[in-house]
Every structure is written in C-alpha cells, then in structure tokens.
Amino acid sequence: MIYTGVLTKMQTEFLDPIQYYLVFKTDFVHMNQLLDKTMHLKHLGYECLSCGLNKEIYRQGFCKDCFFDKPVAGDWIMRPELSTAHLDQEDRDLAYEKKVQLQPHIVYLANSSNVKVGVTRKSQVPTRWIDQGAHEAVEIVEVPNRYLAGIAEVALKDHVADKTNWRKMLKNDIKDLDLTEWRDKLKPFLPEETQAYFIQNNKETELHFPVNQYPEKPKSLNLKKDIEFSGKLVGIKGQYLIFEDDTVFNVRANEGLVVDLSI
Known part of the structure; x- marks a missing residue:
C-alpha cells in the first residue's frame, strides 16, 4: 500500500503505549501498526505549510518567505519571553498573537x-x-x-x-x-x-513509548539528500521513527516534505 502526502508532525494519543498517527490530506496511517514491518520513504518535493507552494522548506515546515513573514513563525514561538500581546503590542499579527499568547x-x-x-x-x-x-x-x-x-x-x-x-x-x-x-x-x-x-x-x-528496539548508535536520515530509504520500523519515540539498522527519522524536523510512504 502506498500513501502520498505532506509530512507534518505525527498526531498522538496519550495511551499506554503512546499511539501515533501520520496524517495526510486524504489518508492517515496508524504508525503503531507498522512496528516490525518494512516501510519505504521517498522524497517527492515540498509543500510549505503556510502558502502551500512547492518551495524548499527553510524551517519549521515553512518556506523562507513565510518563515520571516507569517505570525505562526514569529520569534516568540521559540522564545516565549519575547511575547508582547499582553502589552497590546503587535509583532506580526496582533489578533493571532493574542489568540495564542493570551x-x-x-x-x-x-x-x-x-x-x-x-x-x-x-x-x-x-x-x-x-x-x-x-x-x-x-x-x-x-x-x-x-x-x-x-x-x-x-x-x-x-x-x-x-x-x-x-x-x-x-x-x-x-x-x-x-x-x-x-x-x-x-x-x-x-x-x-x-x-x-x-x-x-x-x-x-x-509516558510509555512503542519501542521494540532502541538504537545503539542512532544515525539521522536526511531524506532531502538521500531521497529514498527502506527499513524495518522497530520503534517510535518523541517524533522519531526508529529503524532496525539504527537509522532514525525526525518527522517533525521534516515537515513540509512531500513523500511516498509504502508498506
């Protein structure tokens, strides 16, 4: 079975163990069910999580233009002490900033x-x-x-x-x-x-995570560089997929990538 979509951080349920879901626009994959199965990832392109264009992702799933323009990527996201909505002061969009900060x-x-x-x-x-x-x-x-x-x-x-x-x-x-x-x-x-x-x-x-095997020497998969990867999924922790050969893939760090996922 092949699923195609834009990577966003996996959705989760606080159960024992944690349940993980990879959500695409027209499909979702219950990742816990893929444990001990071989999966194949292929990088097809990009889709900025803000403008939706096929532009290379800069940070946090956004293209460079959106990262420096949209309120959802303001500096206060990573540095909460920079928040100013409580002073009625705008950074990029005061209505959005009030909604989130207040x-x-x-x-x-x-x-x-x-x-x-x-x-x-x-x-x-x-x-x-x-x-x-x-x-x-x-x-x-x-x-x-x-x-x-x-x-x-x-x-x-x-x-x-x-x-x-x-x-x-x-x-x-x-x-x-x-x-x-x-x-x-x-x-x-x-x-x-x-x-x-x-x-x-x-x-x-x-919290308990669905991990059957922890990596001894984790090595990070760069799907932008390697384009394709196949491996046996043996665990999920945080926003990482853990594979049998010690390869790990940070789903959240790759938001905005368009991929094929085949099982």
Whole structure:
C-alpha cells in the first residue's frame, strides 16, 4: 500500500503505549501498526505549510518567505519571553498573537535525556511531552499568558537544562528521577511575578513509548539528500521513527516534505 502526502508532525494519543498517527490530506496511517514491518520513504518535493507552494522548506515546515513573514513563525514561538500581546503590542499579527499568547501556559520539567525546563500551552499537555520523548514530566507553574511562562523558563535555565539530547533520548540512556523534588528545589528561582502560580502538590506524569528496539548508535536520515530509504520500523519515540539498522527519522524536523510512504 502506498500513501502520498505532506509530512507534518505525527498526531498522538496519550495511551499506554503512546499511539501515533501520520496524517495526510486524504489518508492517515496508524504508525503503531507498522512496528516490525518494512516501510519505504521517498522524497517527492515540498509543500510549505503556510502558502502551500512547492518551495524548499527553510524551517519549521515553512518556506523562507513565510518563515520571516507569517505570525505562526514569529520569534516568540521559540522564545516565549519575547511575547508582547499582553502589552497590546503587535509583532506580526496582533489578533493571532493574542489568540495564542493570551491563554494559560504551563512551565514544566521533563525527563527525556536529562531534566529540562520547558513551556507549552496548557492545551498542549501532555502532547508537548510526548513530542519531546519524555518518559516523565511534571508541571511547575500555570500562568495566564505566554510572556510570564517565558520569563519563568529563562530564570530556571540558569539552574537546569532547556534542551534534550536527542541521541540519549533515543538510546533510552535515561535515569528515573523525582521531578517533584526538582520542582520544589527550583521554586525559589522563579521570578516574583510567577511565584503565585506555583503548582504545589501535583504528581509526575509517566509516558510509555512503542519501542521494540532502541538504537545503539542512532544515525539521522536526511531524506532531502538521500531521497529514498527502506527499513524495518522497530520503534517510535518523541517524533522519531526508529529503524532496525539504527537509522532514525525526525518527522517533525521534516515537515513540509512531500513523500511516498509504502508498506
């Protein structure tokens, strides 16, 4: 069977284990059902997730023009502390920025390769943790806008990592840690404006991924360069497909690529 479509990040269900779906315009593929099957990927072209044109993808699934023009790719997406909608100040499109920035946000600790701090909209819990390949996570604060979450994250980055080591995450080279202890230890470092939003008594969330075999030496597939790849799917973690030969493919990092997927 052959499926053709534009890659976007896999949709997920928070079950045990996590369920993954690759969604195309006219089809979707339940990826868990492909475990231990051989699949073939072929790069056919591009389709910008904003303008829909066959233009080379620059970042985050967007062509270069859209990346530097559209509000969905504003700097505040990656750097929440740059949010200004709460001040009624526009970056690229104030109506869009208010819609996204002026809603409850969570600052959290997640453990995927190490303990890291992160920010997400409350509506994206636990999806954000799944996408990062975290096997455990806990909320620290819930604030009413993205700016407050951003300044809290910046303050905590001085005391804990804010990046995931993707190789360690995929190799499952991890330790179980008490994130509630970390949460309480980091509380004094939160900015004064966010202290009142501290979450005191919540428990860790545990996540289990559908992986039959972890890679010993993960090597990343560059579908733009290699064009085609065939391999036996043995696991899915974060937004990565894991193959028997230790090849890994980051679906989210390849958003906007038009592909054939055959099974």
